[in-house]
Amino acid sequence: xxxxxxxxxxxxxxxxxxxxxxxxxxxxxxxxxxxxxxxxxxxxxxxxxxxxxxxxxxxxxxxxxxxxxxxxxxxxxxxxxxxxxxxxxxxxxxxxxxxxxxxxxxxxxxxxxxxxxxxxxxxxxxxxxxxxxxxxxxxxxxxxxxxxxxxxxxxxxxxxxxxxxxxxxxxxxxxxxxxxxxxxxxxxxxxxxx
Ligand SMILES: Nc1ncnc2c1ncn2[C@@H]1O[C@H](COP(=O)(O)OP(=O)(O)OP(=O)(O)O)[C@@H](O)[C@H]1O
Ligand SMILES: [Mg+2]
Numbered sequence: 001x002x003x004x005x006x007x008x009x010x011x012x013x014x015x016x017x018x019x020x021x022x023x024x025x026x027x028x029x030x031x032x033x034x035x036x037x038x039x040x041x042x043x044x045x046x047x048x049x050x051x052x053x054x055x056x057x058x059x060x061x062x063x064x065x066x067x068x069x070x071x072x073x074x075x076x077x078x079x080x081x082x083x084x085x086x087x088x089x090x091x092x093x094x095x096x097x098x099x100x101x102x103x104x105x106x107x108x109x110x111x112x113x114x115x116x117x118x119x120x121x122x123x124x125x126x127x128x129x130x131x132x133x134x135x136x137x138x139x140x141x142x143x144x145x146x147x148x149x150x151x152x153x154x155x156x157x158x159x160x161x162x163x164x165x166x167x168x169x170x171x172x173x174x175x176x177x178x179x180x181x182x183x184x185x186x187x188x189x190x191x192x193x194x
Contacts, residue, residue: 002034002067002069002070002071002072003070003071003072003092003093003193004063004071004072004074004090004091004093005023005071005072005073005074005091005092005093005094005095005189005193006074006076006087006088006091006093006094006095007019007020007073007074007076007094007095007096007097008084008087008088008094008095008096008111008115009096009097009098009107009108009111010078010079010080010107010110010111010114011078011098011104011107011108012078013078014078014097014098014099014104014129014130015097015099015129015130015157015163016075016076016078017039017043017044017075018129018163018164018166019095019097019127019129019157019185020035020044020073020074020075021035021044021047021166022163022166022171022182023073023182023185023186023189024054024071024073025051025053025054025166025170025171026182026183026186027070027071027186028053028054029053031070031071032054032068032069032071033053033054033055033069033070033071033072033073034054034055034056034062034067034069034072034073035054035055035056035057035072035073035074036057036058036059036060036063036072036073036074036075037056037057037058037075038058038060038074038076038077038081038083038087039076039077040077041077042058043075044056044075045057045058047167050167050168051167053170063090074087074091080110080114084114085114085117085118088114088115088118088120089118089120091120091123092123092193093123093125093189093192093193094115094120094123094124094125095124095125095127095189096108096112096115096124096125096126096127096150097127097128097129097157098126098127098128098129099128099129099130100128100130100131100135100137100141102141105141105144105145108126108145108148112124112148112150115150121148121149121150123192124150124151125150125152125153125189126145126148126150126152126153127152127153127155127156127157127185128152128153128156128157129156129157130157130158130159131156131157131159132158132159133158133159137156151192153188154184154188155181155184155185155188156181157181157182158177158178158181160172160175160177160178162174162175162177162178
């Protein structure tokens with residue numbers, strides 16, 4: 001059975017689709033991966049023509065058909081869709097990317113409470129994304145995140161052009177710093193799935 005990794009945050013523009021793409025790209029080197037794009041704007045499914053190392057689909061049947069996949073990533077829209085509860089229930093792991101700004105951290109509460117309603121907080125990991133160079137994640141930010149009692153990924157993802165351009169370049173391999181971060185995050189994802 002494929003492991004199902006749901007990426008969600010009701011806040012827009014925090015890097016859900018980008019992380020979904022880069023983790024999929026990275027894992028597809030050694031595993032069979034697919035992305036289920038449940039965002040009606042279909043930002044990732046627009047890439048399906050240029051991505052060849054894994055499948056990107058909007059067809060939810062992928063979750064129930066026997067397809068020999070190792071991992072299915074599910075990208076979600078920046079709002080509470082009617083489907084989300086069902087997706088939370090079937091997810092083996094839920095990733096919540098967030099920026100480290102105070103408004104982003106306040107906005108994460110809604111997302112976390114939906115996850116807690118489904119008793120899935122133990123299967124959830126928060127990922128700090130688009131961390132700017134030369135900024136330290138301050139104690140109060142980490143304390144605020146800690147208060148949710150949800151695991152925080154040790155790997156922080158920097159704000160790098162390599163990530164913005166990654167869908168065109170089939171990943172971030174041209175930037176060793178970005179690649180190191182995605183490798184490290186991939187490891188944490190795999191460890192969380194054990
Ligand atoms: N680590 C990063 N460094 C630089 N740019 C990034 C990074 N992560 C994402 N981006 C860029 O930020 C923008 C928003 O990212 P993305 O579309 O992945 O967010 P999202 O959460 O999926 O947004 P939405 O909620 O609208 O679906 C995109 O242009 C993306 O390329
Ligand atoms: Mg998106």
